Amino acid sequence: MTGEGLPWTERFKPASLMEIVGNYASAEQLLNWVKRSLEGGEGVKKGAMVYGPPGTGKTLSVELVAKELDLELIEMNASDFRTEELVEKVAGGAASQASLFGRRGKLIFMDEIDGISGREDRGGLSSIIATIRASKHPVVVGANDPWDPRFRGLREICEMIQFRRIRSQSIVVYLKKVAKKAGVTATDGALERIAEFSNGDLRAAINDFQMLATGRQTLNELEVRGLQFRVQERGSFDVMKELFSSKSALEAKLALEGTAMDPEMALQWINENIPNQYQSPKERAEAYDWLSRGDVFLGRVKRWQAWDLIGYALELAAGGAALAKSGEYRFVKYSFPKRISIMSQTKEGRGAKREALDLIAKANHVSLKKAASEYLPYIEIISGVGTRRSA
Numbered sequence: 001m002t003g004e005g006l007p008w009t010e011r012f013k014p015a016s017l018m019e020i021v022g023n024y025a026s027a028e029q030l031l032n033w034v035k036r037s038l039e040g041g042e043g044v045k046k047g048a049m050v051y052g053p054p055g056t057g058k059t060l061s062v063e064l065v066a067k068e069l070d071l072e073l074i075e076m077n078a079s080d081f082r083t084e085e086l087v088e089k090v091a092g093g094a095a096s097q098a099s100l101f102g103r104r105g106k107l108i109f110m111d112e113i114d115g116i117s118g119r120e121d122r123g124g125l126s127s128i129i130a131t132i133r134a135s136k137h138p139v140v141v142g143a144n145d146p147w148d149p150r151f152r153g154l155r156e157i158c159e160m161i162q163f164r165r166i167r168s169q170s171i172v173v174y175l176k177k178v179a180k181k182a183g184v185t186a187t188d189g190a191l192e193r194i195a196e197f198s199n200g201d202l203r204a205a206i207n208d209f210q211m212l213a214t215g216r217q218t219l220n221e222l223e224v225r226g227l228q229f230r231v232q233e234r235g236s237f238d239v240m241k242e243l244f245s246s247k248s249a250l251e252a253k254l255a256l257e258g259t260a261m262d263p264e265m266a267l268q269w270i271n272e273n274i275p276n277q278y279q280s281p282k283e284r285a286e287a288y289d290w291l292s293r294g295d296v297f298l299g300r301v302k303r304w305q306a307w308d309l310i311g312y313a314l315e316l317a318a319g320g321a322a323l324a325k326s327g328e329y330r331f332v333k334y335s336f337p338k339r340i341s342i343m344s345q346t347k348e349g350r351g352a353k354r355e356a357l358d359l360i361a362k363a364n365h366v367s368l369k370k371a372a373s374e375y376l377p378y379i380e381i382i383s384g385v386g387t388r389r390s391a
Contacts, residue, residue, distance in 0.1 A: 007241070007331040008210040009203050012178045017064045020057050021174045021202055022166030026050070027061035030140070033159045034065055037138040038105060045159040047132035047139045051146035052163030054238075055201030058142050061163075062109045071107040071138075077115070077251070108135065111142040113151070115254050129153050165200025168192070174202065175209055184213045189221035204238060211237070214333045236261060236269055237334050243270070244277045245329040249319025253311070256318050263298055263310060267291065268337040270321050276332045283324045290320015 014020055020027045036044045050058040059075075066073035110128060132139045132154075141154060175191045186209075194212070198205035213219050242255035256266050274287045294317025301309045353376075360379070361371040 007207070008178060008182065009206050012181050012206070013060060014064065017061070017068060020061060020064070022170045023052075023057045023061070023163045026052075026161050026163050027057065027064070029159075029161050030061055031065050031068065033161070034069060034071075034107060034138045034140075038069070045157060046135070047141065047154070047158040048161055049141050049143060049146055049151075049154060049158040050161045050163060051143045053144060053165055053200060055198075055203035055205075056163040056166060057202070058163050059109075059111055062107065062140055062142070066107040069107070070104045072105070074106055074108045076108075076110050077112045106137040108137055108139045109142065110139070112254075113141050113143050113154075114145060114148070125150060125154070129157065132157055166202050167200070168195040168198075171195035171198060171200075171202055171205050175205060178206060178209065179213075179219075182210075182213065184217060184219060186213070186219040187221060190219045190224045193221065193224045207238065207241065210331065211333045236336075239266075240269060240273050240334045241331070243318050243322055244273070244325070246319075246322040249315050249323060252318035252322035253315045256314050263301075263313060265337075266314070267295055267298065267317055268339060270317055272337040272339075273332075273334050274321060274324075276334060277321075278324065280326065283326060287321045287324035290324065291317045293320065294318070 017024070017027050017031060030048060030050060033044070033048050037048075050062065052058060062075075063073060065071075108131075113125075113128070128141065132141075141158065143151065146155060146160065172188070172191045172195045175186070175194060179186045179191070190212075191209075194205050194208050198208065209219075212224060216223070239255050239261070243252045246252035246255060261269065270291055271288075274284055274291070278284045278287060294313045294315075297309050297313035297316060301307060301313060356379075357368050357371045357376060360366075360375045361368050364371065364375065366375070
C-alpha cells in the first residue's frame with residue numbers, strides 16, 4: 001500500500017521523537033518517565049498523564065516512545081474502558097501479562113479519558129487507578145482537561161506531562177515539509193493562513209491543508225481565502241473525520257458529543273457527507289437507512305419533548321453512518337451542508353418576504369398562509385418580481 005489514500009496526518013507523521021513539533025520537551029519528559037518506570041527506581045510515579053489541547057502530539061509521543069524503547073503498545077480509548085468490567089478485561093489483563101511479541105515490555109495507553117462521564121463510568125475510573133497501581137508495565141493516560149474533579153485520584157498517582165498549543169510558525173515549518181512530500185507547491189502566505197486559523201492544533205492544520213490541496217498541485221493565498229469561514233466550523237470537519245473513521249457506534253456517538261453542533265445540525269452534516277465518504281451504493285444505502293432511523297428518533301424527541309431519546313438518535317445516525325463502511329477508513333474532502341448554506345444565503349430575502357407577508361396579512365385581515373398563497377403571487381407579478389425570477 002502506497003499510502004495515497006491515507007490522511008496526511010498518518011501518511012506524513014513524524015517517525016522519531018526528534019521530529020515532534022512544538023512539544024519535544026514534553027515528549028522527552030514522557031520518554032524519561034517510561035525509562036525510570038521500567039528501571040523501577042524509587043520515587044517514580046506509578047502512572048503518567050499526558051494532557052493538553054487536541055492536535056499537540058500527545059498520542060504520537062506515546063507511540064514514538066514505545067517504538068524507541070522497543071515496547072509493545074497497548075492503546076485504548078474511552079469507549080474501551082467505560083466500566084469496571086471492561087477495564088479489568090482489557091487493561092487489567094494487558095497490565096499483568098508479558099509481551100507476546102518478544103518485545104522489551106509493554107506500554108499501556110488509555111486515551112481520551114475525558115470521554116468517561118456519568119455514574120455508570122465511575123467504576124471505570126476507579127478501576128483505571130487500580131490497574132495503574134497493580135500494573136507490571138508503564139501506564140499512560142491522555143486527557144484534554146486534567147483538572148476535572150473526577151481525575152483527582154488519577155493526578156495523585158501520575159506524573160503530569162503538559163502538551164501546549166503549537167506556535168503558528170512551528171506549524172508553518174512542518175506544513176512546508178508536508179507540502180514537499182505531497183508534491184504540492186504552496187505559498188508562504190497560504191501556509192501561514194492555515195497555521196493561523198488552526199489555533200495551535202497541528203493535526204487540524206494538516207487536515208485543513210489536505211482538504212484545500214486535494215486535486216491541486218499549487219495553493220496560494222487567494223485559494224485559502226475561504227478558510228476563515230471553514231475554520232469557524234473546523235470542529236465540524238474534524239468531527240466528520242472522527243465519526244466516519246470510528247470503529248464502534250459508541251465511538252461515533254462520542255465524536256458528535258464532542259462538538260458544539262446541535263443534533264439537527266449534526267444530522268445535516270452526516271447527510272451531506274455520506275456520498276463523499278462512500279462510493280459503494282450498498283454502503284450509502286446502509287448509512288442513509290441508519291441516518292433516517294436517527295432522524296425518526298429526533299422527530300420523537302421534539303414532538304414528545306422526550307429529551308432522553310437524544311442519545312438514541314445520535315447513536316443510530318452516527319453509529320450507523322460509521323459502521324456502514326465495508327473496508328478501512330479513507331480520507332475524503334468533507335463538505336459544509338448545502339441546505340444550511342442555502343438557508344444562510346437566502347436568510348435576508350426570506351426575512352424581507354416575511355415582513356411583506358406580515359404587512360399584507362395585517363392590511364387585509366387574513367392569515368399569513370392565505371397572504372402567501374393568494375395575495376403575494378399577484379403582488380409579485382404586478383411588481384415584476386415573478387418575471388425577473390423566471391428569467
